[in-house]
Amino acid sequence: MNTRMLKILVGAAVVAAMALGGSAIARATGAFDDGDRQLRGPEADRARAAALLATDGGTVNAVERDTENGATYEVEVTRKDGSTVDVRLDESFDLVVIEDDSESADSEEDEDGDERAGEGDDADDLVSGPQAERARAAALRTVGGGTASEVERDSDNAYEVEVTRKDGSKVDVDLDASFNVVPDGDSD
Numbered sequence: 232m233n234t235r236m237l238k239i240l241v242g243a244a245v246v247a248a249m250a251l252g253g254s255a256i257a258r259a260t261g262a263f264d265d266g267d268r269q270l271r272g273p274e275a276d277r278a279r280a281a282a283l284l285a286t287d288g289g290t291v292n293a294v295e296r297d298t299e300n301g302a303t304y305e306v307e308v309t310r311k312d313g314s315t316v317d318v319r320l321d322e323s324f325d326l327v328v329i330e331d332d333s334e335s336a337d338s339e340e341d342e343d344g345d346e347r348a349g350e351g352d353d354a355d356d357l358v359s360g361p362q363a364e365r366a367r368a369a370a371l372r373t374v375g376g377g378t379a380s381e382v383e384r385d386s387d388n389a390y391e392v393e394v395t396r397k398d399g400s401k402v403d404v405d406l407d408a409s410f411n412v413v414p415d416g417d418s419d
Contacts, residue, residue, distance in 0.1 A: 270294045270304070282306035282318035285326045285359070302327045328384065330356040356384040366390040370404035373412050389413060 270278065275294040283289060289310040297305035302319035309315050315332040358366065359382070367379035370392035377396040385391045390406040405413040 268296050270296060277324050278304040278306050278320055281320055281324040281326070282308050285318050285329060286310055286316060300328050307332060326360045328356050328358055358382045358384050358390065362390075365410050366392050366406055369406055369410040369412070370394050373404050374402060 271294075278294050279291045282291060282294075286308045287310075289308045292307040292309060292315070293305075294307075295305045296303065297319060299305070300319050301321065303322040304320040304324070306318040306320065307315060308318055317330045317332050319327040319330070321327050363382040366382045370379050371377060371394065374394050374396060377394050379392050379394050381393045383391045385405070389408055390410070392404045392406065394402050394404055396402060407413055
């Protein structure tokens with residue numbers, strides 16, 4: 232074999248080795264990741280258990296790492312009623328928020344074939360945990376007592392708390408992100 236052919240083969244081998252090595256490094260560092268990684272093992276088992284507790288049962292479809300809404304984990308759960316939600320958990324596996332899974336309920340067509348909003352389009356996100364407790368307390372102080380039930384995160388990232396007053400009337404109290412009452416919060 233002549234030296235020219237040997238140089239070409241060696242050069243091609245070096246280029247191939249560099250390409251394979253670079254690809255392996257990129258994959259190992261997550262360069263091809265979209266940020267959401269399926270989890271397996273004990274970490275996934277803990278997230279799965281916490282999500283099922285938060286949704287009162289159902290079927291877990293996926294467990295991923297996530298950073299939305301300050302979460303560390305996202306667990307997709309199909310509830311017993313067939314609806315699908317994303318349960319976001321913090322690093323301690325405590326509930327951050329439960330959101331409708333927008334991938335499963337974006338829109339539907341009416342009888343004329345026109346697109347109309349599905350249940351997931353305008354549905355607010357239920358909030359629980361410390362944020363919900365702070366929102367409930369602020370709403371009850373505003374209304375002067377009663378029972379605060381659902382706490383939802385509305386479209387502008389504030390809170391809406393449904394309160395049943397002592398006289399049985401219902402009112403929605405709108406709060407900003409700092410749990411201060413937003414004027415005109417009595418919408419019922």
